Amino acid sequence: MNWGIPDFLKKRLLFVTGKGGVGKSTVAIAMGIRAALEGRRVIVCEVASSENASRIFHQAAVGFKEVELANDLWAISIDPEDAMKEYVLFQLKVKAMRDLLFRSRIFTYFAAATPGLNELVTIGKIWELTQLDRKVKHGRKYDLVIVDAPATGHGISFLQTPRTFANIARVGPVHNQAMQLETMVTDAEQTGSVIVSLPEEMPVNETARLESELAGDIGLAVDRVIMNALYPDRFPAGDRRAIKRLVSSDDPDVRAGGRAALSQSRRVAAQNEQFDRLKDMVSAPISTLPFIFRPEVDLHAARRLAEELE
Amino acid sequence: MPSIEQILEDREICICAGSGGVGKTTTSAAIGLGMASRGLKVCVLTIDPAKRLADSLGLEELGNEATRVDPGLLSEHQINGDGELWAMMLDAKETFDALVARHAEDAEARDRVLDNRIYQQISNALAGSQEYMAMEKLFEIHSEGRFDLLVLDTPPSRNVLDFLDAPKRLTQFIEGRSLQMFIRPTGFAARVAGRGTGVVLSVLKKIVGFDLFADLSEFFNAFSGMIDGFRDRAHRVSSLLGDEKTCFVVVCGPQGEPVDEAVYFHSKLMENEMNFAGVVVNRVRYRFGTKVPKLRELTDRIDSELDDSDLAERIARNLIEYDALAVRDAKNIARLTDSLEDEPIIRVPYLDTDVHDIDGLAEINRYLFGTEEERSRLATG
Numbered sequence: 001m002n003w004g005i006p007d008f009l010k011k012r013l014l015f016v017t018g019k020g021g022v023g024k025s026t027v028a029i030a031m032g033i034r035a036a037l038e039g040r041r042v043i044v045c046e047v048a049s050s051e052n053a054s055r056i057f058h059q060a061a062v063g064f065k066e067v068e069l070a071n072d073l074w075a076i077s078i079d080p081e082d083a084m085k086e087y088v089l090f091q092l093k094v095k096a097m098r099d100l101l102f103r104s105r106i107f108t109y110f111a112a113a114t115p116g117l118n119e120l121v122t123i124g125k126i127w128e129l130t131q132l133d134r135k136v137k138h139g140r141k142y143d144l145v146i147v148d149a150p151a152t153g154h155g156i157s158f159l160q161t162p163r164t165f166a167n168i169a170r171v172g173p174v175h176n177q178a179m180q181l182e183t184m185v186t187d188a189e190q191t192g193s194v195i196v197s198l199p200e201e202m203p204v205n206e207t208a209r210l211e212s213e214l215a216g217d218i219g220l221a222v223d224r225v226i227m228n229a230l231y232p233d234r235f236p237a238g239d240r241r242a243i244k245r246l247v248s249s250d251d252p253d254v255r256a257g258g259r260a261a262l263s264q265s266r267r268v269a270a271q272n273e274q275f276d277r278l279k280d281m282v283s284a285p286i287s288t289l290p291f292i293f294r295p296e297v298d299l300h301a302a303r304r305l306a307e308e309l310e
Numbered sequence: 311m312p313s314i315e316q317i318l319e320d321r322e323i324c325i326c327a328g329s330g331g332v333g334k335t336t337t338s339a340a341i342g343l344g345m346a347s348r349g350l351k352v353c354v355l356t357i358d359p360a361k362r363l364a365d366s367l368g369l370e371e372l373g374n375e376a377t378r379v380d381p382g383l384l385s386e387h388q389i390n391g392d393g394e395l396w397a398m399m400l401d402a403k404e405t406f407d408a409l410v411a412r413h414a415e416d417a418e419a420r421d422r423v424l425d426n427r428i429y430q431q432i433s434n435a436l437a438g439s440q441e442y443m444a445m446e447k448l449f450e451i452h453s454e455g456r457f458d459l460l461v462l463d464t465p466p467s468r469n470v471l472d473f474l475d476a477p478k479r480l481t482q483f484i485e486g487r488s489l490q491m492f493i494r495p496t497g498f499a500a501r502v503a504g505r506g507t508g509v510v511l512s513v514l515k516k517i518v519g520f521d522l523f524a525d526l527s528e529f530f531n532a533f534s535g536m537i538d539g540f541r542d543r544a545h546r547v548s549s550l551l552g553d554e555k556t557c558f559v560v561v562c563g564p565q566g567e568p569v570d571e572a573v574y575f576h577s578k579l580m581e582n583e584m585n586f587a588g589v590v591v592n593r594v595r596y597r598f599g600t601k602v603p604k605l606r607e608l609t610d611r612i613d614s615e616l617d618d619s620d621l622a623e624r625i626a627r628n629l630i631e632y633d634a635l636a637v638r639d640a641k642n643i644a645r646l647t648d649s650l651e652d653e654p655i656i657r658v659p660y661l662d663t664d665v666h667d668i669d670g671l672a673e674i675n676r677y678l679f680g681t682e683e684e685r686s687r688l689a690t691g
Contacts, residue, residue: 021331
């Protein structure tokens with residue numbers, strides 16, 4: 001284990017993004033585990049409308065209620081419909097008015113007709129979780145909120161929502177709320193982001209693009225790029241000749257060993273090539289995480305990754 | 311197990327569906343190349359082309375119009391014959407704008423919509439608009455009849471329903487009763503919506519702000535003249551998806567989650583009476599043998615040939631770890647086979663390097679277009 005809390009985990013709010021399939025959800029959980037081990041009170045949020053189904057969340061049956069995964073580590077899955085209801089609850093103090101609104105079909109129509117409203121209320125809920133003075137009754141206080149954000153494409157429009165709404169609604173309550181969220185997203189002191197990448201061409205390209213969009217267009221600080229799933233470099237170049245000899249062995253198991261070793265060293269070379277490209281293409285500090293040789297990347301795997309974070 | 315060529319026989323559209331990061335774009339390109347090399351005129355429609363791959367195909371400037379891959383380039387790689395390979399990149403916003411222009415009564419109506427801030431949000435952010443625009447472009451190109459086969463690389467989504475429902479959702483949104491409500495909040499529609507509408511509207515306006523409310527209303531007014539055109543078009547796009555000329559190929563990876571998703575995609579496609587053609591499982595670790603010996607024994611046997619016990623142990627450990635993943639892949643694929651009954655499943659192995667050029671695609675095609683026996687032999691030597 002790398003002792004001491006990594007710098008980027010000292011912020012109050014972190015969005016974890018990346019291309020689909022890079023292990024974003026697992027890294028988000030691993031970050032949460034690590035921060036909790038270092039004594040911070042943490043909640044990891046899954047954005048229910050995003051396209052990444054997280055197995056860990058699913059297994060722990062995490063819903064719109066805050067659930068404890070481990071000591072000081074909590075989780076919530078933010079469903080936009082629930083977030084919307086909660087928002088109205090905070091806005092309309094009179095129960096009769098709320099009931100009237102919820103019963104009315106106009107409300108449903110309105111919610112469906114306003115593009116981006118789901119994203120807005122989702123970010124609103126994230127804001128609420130970051131507050132030390134929670135609006136939710138008996139709400140727990142968190143030192144760090146980690147958001148498993150939607151994958152690239154959708155992730156950018158998701159994070160843009162507050163600004164878009166602040167522009168669309170020039171005045172009024174929605175405008176004010178949106179401005180508040182926009183301020184939260186762009187506050188580099190408190191808020192940041194982590195981009196998860198893989199040592200492959202497309203994820204590396206995507207990471208570079210994402211970094212410039214987040215830091216540039218959105219104004220969200222990029223604190224770390226995490227290069228995930230790096231293979232151990234087991235076979236230095238000097239081993240190559242010996243390994244190649246095994247491929248023509250009479251013993252099928254030895255042959256298999258040679259072939260697997262050869263594949264492995266080629267993959268390591270391909271990974272290194274992509275890792276070098278990443279180093280040239282991004283400006284945020286890069287951390288690495290090893291490939292986990294386990295059939296499924298579960299909570300155990302996330303724990304191991306948590307220890308590797310630096 | 312049939313090859314992809316048999317799967318696509320008599321089809322004019324192949325839709326590659328699957329979640330993010332499973333190699334959909336590469337698979338789509340490989341299918342396109344393979345079918346072109348078999349004499350068809352193929353166009354691959356992609357959302358996000360891999361730059362290196364596009365560059366290697368000489369497609370640096372891929373845009374919203376089809377571009378042909380230079381036949382000279384293909385013949386350098388022994389791909390000859392009458393086939394043609396074309397590619398294009400889908401631009402959802404541009405397609406949406408073109409659609410508005412098509413249905414608008416005049417330039418003024420068009421600009422009223424294009425300039426509306428709500429429209430600008432929708433064309434980018436409305437759930438399903440990217441999916442719908444992909445289909446829209448597919449429909450447009452298909453109706454021109456220029457190609458024998460279209461291969462669509464779909465936007466990554468968690469749920470294939472996002473794709474299938476996209477036309478319905480878009481039309482519901484545009485034509486919905488919500489629309490009537492905003493246009494004529496005091497008319498018949500308001501009475502249908504239930505009593506107390508006036509009160510609800512004023513409560514809603516209070517929460518939301520009058521400004522945003524007025525903008526929405528303005529947007530729907532601007533759109534009202536185009537509703538029929540949109541609805542009709544969406545209906546035709548929708549029926550093309552279910553047509554027997556169209557089929558779906560689900561692309562996934564061999565891990566538990568992607569396989570679960572593939573099973574789910576399959577069931578949803580069946581429910582919606584779509585033509586499911588098969589699954590391509592990418593990056594499969596094939597097993598080298600049936601059973602790998604224990605670490606000690608394997609190390610000794612390797613050492614006896616190398617006379618280097620440290621290296622022998624590293625090689626043995628590496629094979630054991632590889633094999634554990636290969637066993638996992640085999641289990642997941644067995645589960646996939648069970649759930650899909652007799653549907654074709656094509657396994658493409660985890661290659662040693664990334665695929666980013668014609669040679670890489672050709673390598674993949676030895677599997678996609680081979681028989682099951684050929685695939686196993688190729689992958690395990």
